[in-house]
Amino acid sequence: MAKPTAPLTELAREFGPHLNEIPAGGWHSESEQPAERLVQTHCCFCGQQCGIQLKVRDNTVIGFEPWEEFPFNRGMLCPKGVKRYLQANHRDRLLEPLMRSEHGFRRASWDEALDETARRLREIQAKYGKDSVAVFGGASLITEKAYLIGKLARLALGTRHVDYNGRLCMVSAGVAYKLVFDFDRSPIPWSDIAEADVIFVAGANIGECAPITTDYIWRARDHGARLIVADPRMTPICRNADLYLPVRPGTDLILLMSMLHVILRDGLEDRAFIAEHTTGFDAVAESVRAWDPRSAAEHTGVPPQSIETAARWFAEGPNSVALHAKGIEHQSKGVENVLALLNIVLATGHIGRRANGAAMITGQGNGQGGREHGQKCDQLPGARSIHDPAAREHVAKVWGIEPGELPEAGYTAQEIMNAIHAGEIKALFSLCFNPLVSLPQAEFTREALNKLEFFGIIDFFLSETAQHADIVLPGSLQEEEEGVTCNTEGRVIHIRKAVDPPAHARGDSEILCDLARRLGKGEYFPYRSTREIFDELREASRGGIADYYGITYERIDREYGVCWPCPSEDHPGSPRLVENGVSMFPDGKCRFQVTVPRESGDPTDASYPIYLTTGRVVSQYLSGTQTRRIGGLVAIYPEPKVEIHPQLAAAHGIADGDWVTVATRRDEITLRAMVVRTIRPDTVFIPYHWPGGQSANKLTHRTLDPRSKIPEFKVSACRIRKANGPGEDR
Numbered sequence: 001m002a003k004p005t006a007p008l009t010e011l012a013r014e015f016g017p018h019l020n021e022i023p024a025g026g027w028h029s030e031s032e033q034p035a036e037r038l039v040q041t042h043c044c045f046c047g048q049q050c051g052i053q054l055k056v057r058d059n060t061v062i063g064f065e066p067w068e069e070f071p072f073n074r075g076m077l078c079p080k081g082v083k084r085y086l087q088a089n090h091r092d093r094l095l096e097p098l099m100r101s102e103h104g105f106r107r108a109s110w111d112e113a114l115d116e117t118a119r120r121l122r123e124i125q126a127k128y129g130k131d132s133v134a135v136f137g138g139a140s141l142i143t144e145k146a147y148l149i150g151k152l153a154r155l156a157l158g159t160r161h162v163d164y165n166g167r168l169c170m171v172s173a174g175v176a177y178k179l180v181f182d183f184d185r186s187p188i189p190w191s192d193i194a195e196a197d198v199i200f201v202a203g204a205n206i207g208e209c210a211p212i213t214t215d216y217i218w219r220a221r222d223h224g225a226r227l228i229v230a231d232p233r234m235t236p237i238c239r240n241a242d243l244y245l246p247v248r249p250g251t252d253l254i255l256l257m258s259m260l261h262v263i264l265r266d267g268l269e270d271r272a273f274i275a276e277h278t279t280g281f282d283a284v285a286e287s288v289r290a291w292d293p294r295s296a297a298e299h300t301g302v303p304p305q306s307i308e309t310a311a312r313w314f315a316e317g318p319n320s321v322a323l324h325a326k327g328i329e330h331q332s333k334g335v336e337n338v339l340a341l342l343n344i345v346l347a348t349g350h351i352g353r354r355a356n357g358a359a360m361i362t363g364q365g366n367g368q369g370g371r372e373h374g375q376k377c378d379q380l381p382g383a384r385s386i387h388d389p390a391a392r393e394h395v396a397k398v399w400g401i402e403p404g405e406l407p408e409a410g411y412t413a414q415e416i417m418n419a420i421h422a423g424e425i426k427a428l429f430s431l432c433f434n435p436l437v438s439l440p441q442a443e444f445t446r447e448a449l450n451k452l453e454f455f456g457i458i459d460f461f462l463s464e465t466a467q468h469a470d471i472v473l474p475g476s477l478q479e480e481e482e483g484v485t486c487n488t489e490g491r492v493i494h495i496r497k498a499v500d501p502p503a504h505a506r507g508d509s510e511i512l513c514d515l516a517r518r519l520g521k522g523e524y525f526p527y528r529s530t531r532e533i534f535d536e537l538r539e540a541s542r543g544g545i546a547d548y549y550g551i552t553y554e555r556i557d558r559e560y561g562v563c564w565p566c567p568s569e570d571h572p573g574s575p576r577l578v579e580n581g582v583s584m585f586p587d588g589k590c591r592f593q594v595t596v597p598r599e600s601g602d603p604t605d606a607s608y609p610i611y612l613t614t615g616r617v618v619s620q621y622l623s624g625t626q627t628r629r630i631g632g633l634v635a636i637y638p639e640p641k642v643e644i645h646p647q648l649a650a651a652h653g654i655a656d657g658d659w660v661t662v663a664t665r666r667d668e669i670t671l672r673a674m675v676v677r678t679i680r681p682d683t684v685f686i687p688y689h690w691p692g693g694q695s696a697n698k699l700t701h702r703t704l705d706p707r708s709k710i711p712e713f714k715v716s717a718c719r720i721r722k723a724n725g726p727g728e729d730r
């Protein structure tokens with residue numbers, strides 16, 4: 001039952017992606033038309049959330065200036081931060097609601113588009129039940145919007161199925177930290193990285209994906225700190241590493257368990273810390289006994305001597321910090337990988353004091369704040385569990401409903417897509433998510449989207465996913481509404497409004513409230529500003545784990561951000577958690593957790609003998625909806641290439657720049673080869689920021705980590721062959 005989708009060529013002509021960002025009135029030099037004001041705010045892209053000053057003139061962002069006083073990045077920015085302002089007046093901006101007609105999209109008024117959205121959602125719920133509608137949110141949104149999405153889904157629609165794109169991102173780390181410390185946040189301020197003596201980076205391309213964190217590592221290097229990096233690819237940060245661990249994709253758990261084996265074998269553990277601050281040590285010690293470095297080397301490809309050295313350096317510190325990101329988290333054992341790393345940190349006592357600890361590097365701009373206040377399927381505001389009767393009672397009271405009216409937990413993001421494909425979920429309302437490019441097995445996602453009886457979406461560009469929608473509502477860029485985000489350190493910061501949305505586009509939060517009104521629940525969404533939403537959120541989070549009650553916009557401005565938990569306005573905030581080894585569990589202990597190695601969900605065999613891993617490049621961001629429209633960024637890395645080692649390339653007669661077809665058990669795509677010595681000879685890498693025939697996610701698989709439900713983006717089995725040119729679907 002495929003829908004009549006307008007021919008892509010026609011949509012592209014109108015909605016891009018175009019590289020021509022020149023605003024309607026043309027560019028003017030600053031001397032001709034100087035900025036009227038500077039707005040101190042933050043970058044809309046990654047979780048570093050760099051401070052930046054936007055230059056504004058005539059309700060348009062026309063440029064930027066560094067914001068040197070903001071302590072996290074001290075004026076520094078990466079290429080994306082420097083170019084982000086070019087989205088503001090981009091010719092592809094959606095300026096009016098669009099409704100599907102027989103011939104593609106037609107323009108519609110807000111009244112028509114919103115009435116029809118509300119009517120269709122109600123009709124489908126009346127026919128198939130409340131849970132036949134699902135809602136998707138996103139972690140690029142300011143926290144006020146993330147909060148509204150959870151409230152809209154549960155209260156205005158009454159569905160239990162609400163989840164968000166952070167399900168593809170931070171959830172493995174989140175589940176692991178909850179199990180060990182009972183909170184889901186990096187426990188250290190980034191200044192601890194700069195003071196450490198040993199830094200262990202596990203599966204993070206810091207140079208390209210957390211560029212400002214590089215500066216903290218350099219500062220540590222200035223006082224002689226050692227750097228250890230575990231990655232199947234030598235990314236830019238490896239150039240300065242003292243020890244590089246070329247781990248085979250998907251085998252980190254064995255590597256980490258073997259490091260703990262060495263630490264315990266050689267008596268390098270911190271007995272006093274273990275005794276005083278932890279539980280569960282003996283079982284973990286027993287579980288790593290089998291993983292001596294020799295057996296581990298066979299599985300991981302990391303030389304035994306390197307495992308020994310890494311373990312010794314990290315244990316001996318004297319001050320050690322472990323940093324990790326998607327390389328270990330995007331696996332069907334993503335949670336175990338993080339647990340195994342935290343087991344090392346606990347066993348060596350490197351946490352709870354300056355210059356020591358572990359940190360997850362947050363991905364999306366609001367990857368932290370966006371997962372604290374209720375757009376996750378099992379969570380209520382304040383990072384509370386939806387299963388907890390006291391939490392339900394608290395939130396129901398703030399919302400003015402009975403706890404029984406709150407739905408129970410629903411499906412996670414990929415499970416929602418699976419249920420759409422299976423015909424169980426019939427309608428989807430989505431913002432800030434581009435699943436057609438970002439979920440695994442893209443063809444499956446496309447089939448699912450085409451089965452929807454109704455699909456409504458809010459975006460500011462016509463994303464690949466939006467092309468499958470029935471109604472597209474033109475929303476707002478980050479700088480078009482005021483609010484907060486929470487950066488990778490747990491620091492809640494202020495996003496100032498710089499301009500109004502252009503033409504007929506509207507603020508996302510206004511659109512959500514308007515929709516709630518048309519669903520008959522307006523009385524619960526009476527806000528006149530995002531500030532009023534924030535004030536309600538403070539109440540709703542009060543007493544929870546992520547307690548924002550003591551945080552106000554004004555305080556953030558005075559203090560350059562406030563770290564949660566912050567239970568009252570005179571509370572200083574909490575930059576370092578697990579201080580003195582005390583977790584958030586009632587007994588204050590940190591919990592060792594046993595881990596068990598197992599096979600990837602898509603194992604290599606004789607037909608698919610090569611590992612495929614996927615990730616990012618510095619100049620593109622996520623599904624690319626935004627950065628594929630900025631000419632200066634596209635020029636840096638115009639199209640996805642297959643990174644391949646010279647040995648593997650030679651074995652297949654492939655030279656640098658040749659076309660190569662990469663095939664997995666799902667699908668195949670053809671891209672140009674980039675022959676590099678910086679990758680393992682049994683592995684190829686493809687960045688995932690592109691759609692259609694260039695989409696790495698055509699190849700990936702839908703295996704999920706059983707606890708976090710994150711897809712295994714980092715490990716697939718593939719084969720390769722030399723090709724003559726790209727396929728038809730480019």
Ligand SMILES: Nc1nc2c(c(=O)[nH]1)N[C@H]1C(S)=C(S)[C@@H](COP(=O)(O)OP(=O)(O)OC[C@H]3O[C@@H](n4cnc5c(=O)[nH]c(N)nc54)[C@H](O)[C@@H]3O)O[C@H]1N2
Nearest residue numbers: 203204205209249250325326327363364615616618621622
């Ligand atoms: N330029 C840029 N920066 C970004 C983003 C972006 O799209 N572009 N996105 C932001 C977001 S949302 C996120 S989540 C972060 C992601 O930041 P990172 O996690 O640092 O980036 P990735 O490229 O996904 O993967 C990290 C590294 O994992 C390695 N890797 C692959 N397989 C394995 C494995 O099995 N084990 C180990 N140990 N390593 C492996 C890859 O080679 C890669 O170098 O970046 C954020 N910053």
Ligand SMILES: Nc1nc2c(c(=O)[nH]1)N[C@H]1C(S)=C(S)[C@@H](COP(=O)(O)OP(=O)(O)OC[C@H]3O[C@@H](n4cnc5c(=O)[nH]c(N)nc54)[C@H](O)[C@@H]3O)O[C@H]1N2
Nearest residue numbers: 140165168169432433434438463475614622623625688713
């Ligand atoms: N193969 C592979 N796949 C991956 C990954 C990988 O490493 N490999 N990484 C995964 C990770 S870590 C992540 S985080 C996901 C990200 O995947 P997505 O979340 O799907 O990617 P985005 O590009 O952020 O899509 C967000 C959409 O929301 C829009 N948007 C952005 N900001 C706003 C806003 O403020 N308001 C509104 N209304 N819309 C907004 C953008 O225009 C875009 O269309 O991809 C995942 N997919």
Ligand code: SF4
Nearest residue numbers: 043046049050078081
């Ligand atoms: S490091 Fe991240 S937050 Fe900072 S400028 Fe680059 S993309 Fe923006």
Ligand SMILES: [Mo]
Nearest residue numbers: 168169363364
């Ligand atoms: Mo992410």
